[in-house]
Amino acid sequence: MGIEIYNGGMLTTIQDLGRMGYQSQGIVVSGAMDPFALQIANLLVGNAPDEPAIEITLMGPTLEAKSDLIVAVTGADLGLEINGKPAPLWETIPFRKGEIMRFSGSRNNGVRAYLAVQGGWEADSLFGSYATYLMAGIGGHQGRALQAGDQLKVKKQIPSRKRFFHRKLPPALIPRYTPHKRIRVMLGINQDAFTEEGIQTFLTHSYQITPRFNRMGMRLSGPKITHCKPADILSTTVTYGTIQVPANGQPIILLADRQTTGGYTQIANVITVDLPLLGQSRAGETLSFQTISMKEAQRLVMEQERFLKQLQVHQWNPL
Template sequence: MTTSFITFRRAGPYSTVQDMGRTGHQSVGVPESGALNRFALKLGNRLVGNPDHAAGIEICMGGVTVSINTTRRVALTGTVDSTLLITDAYGHQMEIKANRSVTVRAGLSIMINALSDTNTAYLAVSGGIGTPLLYQSRSTSPNAMIGGWQGRCIADGDQLPLLDDQSADTSENMSEWMIENPDMFAPKDMFRVVLGPQDNRFTEQAITTFLSSEYTVSPLLNRMGMRLDGDLLTHIDNADIASDGIVTGSIQVPGDGMPIILLADHQTTGGYTKIATVIQPDIPALSSRKPGQAVRFTAVSVDEAETLSRQAEDQFQAMLKQMVAPPPVIDIASLYQLGDTTGD
């Protein structure tokens, strides 16, 4: 049996293997990790016929070119406007929209240019990425140097193993899918938060400022956290607390008064005050924000946050139910094979 792998001709600035994360081990310092935009990776997996927990490639900013040595279905998700550019050995090119799967013949080049409407997108491959499991997850946590491909971001020239695509063994016509309305992935700038757990350590003015002013995503952005620029948030006394646990979405404000939203690879404990927490269903859209873009906050109660989580899941499931067969794409590989028969 031949080993299938995906080769990164250009890896992009911060591409990693991600799945739904290794939840449940933060008490020994292991970050939860996993896709920043869980909805997008799950959708990608559904489009290519994978289980939800299959690992895909999280792409940051874009600039990625890959090829796969076996025929596979792929899908780009987490974006509305960006596309896959598929090129054969003759330079024939076709452009495939996001949020649909497409069957790509072995060896063709698959390119994702600079992402236009998001900072984070996902490339799902049928079968899924086959890097080793650690605590039941293949997710990469580059700062903790664990998971994914050698515990690090993918580099130019890396070849990552793929798991077998069970559905591909016999069928030349692997089923392709698309969603018609990817509105769920449209950009947003307003994010809902629950105040606390240390909102009592800030002045009333700081809380008002936090909820009324516009912040900008700083270039200091990675999978651990998103630093924001904007109005200072003043502590009553200081920014230090007895170190405690952190959830993804926690907004930490250290002594300099500038908020940092902690993302999937955040350190498991921290010693700075946390003014609020972005609610779970808003984290995917938050992680789509690019440096320089605006971010604003509005407060909701815990009950509302929990209800909004359930509503977002219902919306996502409803979207999955609307998966349809996409219009056929012209298979350039068979076109040039046809051409070959005439000789040259």
């Protein structure tokens, strides 16, 4: 009952919406790099939105269904195939016993895909979350990335319902990932540590994502952002999407596996609804930043929440 992994792929881990509630003990939040895609994958198969799903990075795994499953894959198009035939994303699909799922390679922009199964994946829960945090070796499947030979079980088998098949997100609602992304931000707690010119530089130029990019954070390179106060601050809280600028003037965006505190000046925070765009970016691509008000950012969060809620309420009916 579940799947067996033949090949783990580049970096395949179990994630959920993260380990919130313990940051005051230094417990790193982790969770999906693209929380939107993870939630949609779960909702498509009839799970609660925060169930654990498998996060697949760029080069996907090869795996076999050990029983009849209902799954959905969302996020980046990494070349999903079942038994050698292309299979659709953002859609509930059957994955029958003995079938092989593989990913033939990235066909478009975007980096991370999410594989959810009806009933949810069985995984290690710690501090109320299944998210894998590799550095401490906790959560997910034995605290590590999935590899050949691993067996993953399904938590509870729900009798399959035919109407689940072909349930899909309307194409208009499927996010498009582009190699240049406009990211909306709110200026950060240390905005007064920068010169006016520094802030303007940050908001009017494109920044390229360097290869120093992992689940903890991404370093950008571009025109130098100038400080008018020291670039080092007393270490204090950071969050997903906090943009720090050290003395070299090159921004660092903190991501899912970020440390809980940081000691560099914080110029801005990426708004919640744009965080998935960061998780779907890759080295060499560019980002540009524009500010929006807190009111507008929070309106967008609530709009997205309403949309997810709607999907949840209607999940037992065909769309």
